[in-house]
Amino acid sequence: MKTIRTLGLLGTGVIGGGWAARALHAGFDVVAADLNPAMEDWLRGAVETAAPALGRLTEGMALPPPGRLSFTTDPAEMAVAADAIQENVPEVMDVKRAALSRVADVAGEDVLILSSTSGFMPSDLQAGLAHPERVLVGHPFNPVYLCPLVEVVAGKATAETAVAHASDFYRAMGMEVLRVRKEVPGHLSDRLQEAMWREILHSLNDDIATTGELDASIVYGPGLRWAFMGMNQIYMIAGGEGGARHFMEQFGPCLDEPWSYLKAPDLSPEIIDRFVEGTAAQAGGKSVRDLEAIRDECLVAIQQVLARHDIGAGRTLNAWGRLLDAEAR
Ligand SMILES: NC(=O)c1ccc[n+]([C@@H]2O[C@H](COP(=O)([O-])OP(=O)(O)OC[C@H]3O[C@@H](n4cnc5c(N)ncnc54)[C@H](O)[C@@H]3O)[C@@H](O)[C@H]2O)c1
Incomplete structure (x- = not known):
């Protein structure tokens, strides 16, 4: 599978914005695509808002320089530029299948296609797509830039090499990969x-x-x-x-x-x-923005305490630090 340097995002709402912030902070370039041109400003704002909390969470860690962000309203343009694509369009099966089909037709066959779906099964998403063996679910949690959990679910046609490649990529962004053994609606x-x-x-x-x-x-x-x-x-x-x-x-x-x-x-x-x-x-x-700021402060503080005890999400943070140290050597 293709070495991942550039992450393509399909849909840049709440979840696409969170993926952008996490990937850029971890040093990956991001090419984001959303049909709505107004989402570019929203996305840049979301990345900016996430940066201070991400900085505090990863203070002292050997992170590479942040990646570069670009935006397009053309999913095909994103798909040819991306080494892996994370889909984050609304949770409507027809919308997802049409959007996935469009990018699968133009992306190289060695480009992973990952879906953030909260509940659809990967077999239903990948059926009929070009090269379904590189399609799987990578379900994150909001805010994606601070919650490390990602549920990784393979469909009937997914290759194990794609699962392994996606899992390594998510770990390189500091995430906790939970492999879901059996696809079920809603995952775990x-x-x-x-x-x-x-x-x-x-x-x-x-x-x-x-x-x-x-x-x-x-x-x-x-x-x-x-x-x-x-x-x-x-x-x-x-x-x-x-x-x-x-x-x-x-x-x-x-x-x-x-x-x-x-x-x-x-x-x-x-x-x-x-x-x-x-x-x-x-x-x-308090506005949703005010509440998000409080939530982020608490999520950072909790993970730092948990890191001192090497437990839960703090253990994931420590593992990310060790991975970055090994890569920096
Ligand atoms: N919000 C959450 O807490 C959460 C958590 C985990 C997973 N998810 C999943 O992530 C996905 C996205 O959810 P969200 O909350 O970010 O939705 P959202 O409504 O905030 O964003 C969806 C974006 O997709 C864009 N879009 C629609 N059709 C498109 C297309 N064909 N091509 C490109 N862009 C398109 C829209 O313009 C919008 O900006 C859903 O599958 C959802 O179930 C959501």
Whole structure:
């Protein structure tokens, strides 16, 4: 597969902007394509906004000089210039397939084509494309420039060499590659997040709690733990000396109790209003930009603490530092 020096981006909204910031900071050139010419200013602004937090996160690391950014409204122009393409167009199957087909027809056959899709399966995206063996899912998390996780999912036609090449590329940008063994709608993380979101919507619908109270039930408790240990490891510890087996014995029977609804409620106008008005009240007059800045400060600080303990995303940060040191030698 082609050595990656230039990353092509297809779609430069929230996620494309995040990929641009991360790739440029890691020293890759970026050629970004979006059908909407107004996205060029937005993208340059997004990269600029991300830079201070990225700088603090990677302080003291042996990063190469930042890459160069260019923008086009012509996806084909991007596809011929790119060594790998990351697709970030809206989550609509027909839109994605048309956009992917356009770039697959003109990109060299050794150019990786990666999709940021939150839930589509790679086999459905790659079917009928030119050289489907270089097509796979690389699902990131917002903000892409600070969250290291990328779920890597192969489709039926994907070559293992493409998976390996994509994984090396993501690691070179400081990411934590989670290989998803089996393609399923929603991959791994979004299935878990959606299960929780469904319960949130039920709680709003049944007037059990406000969005603020539901968020408090995460932030002051389980959320503090999730940054460094997942639910399974945490539950093992919660079993005390008896560990996971005791936990299963104690809480397993609760699964038969009506603690969760499983099926989503109808998205009535009332439920949508409760969600929108509740989160606006929580924001307390702060704009999305203000909230993003607070989020970024916290994400950097948490990862630096975790790095001191070499755990979770801090471990990924330390591994990136070692990789850069080895390359700088
Ligand atoms: N927002 C998130 O939190 C998040 C997280 C992980 C993955 N994703 C996934 O990333 C993808 C993009 O999501 P987003 O939130 O960045 O969307 P977005 O709406 O912010 O951006 C999409 C961009 O694609 C452009 N576009 C549309 N059709 C195009 C085409 N044919 N060619 C080129 N550009 C085109 C639009 O002009 C827009 O700028 C989706 O698949 C989504 O599921 C989103």
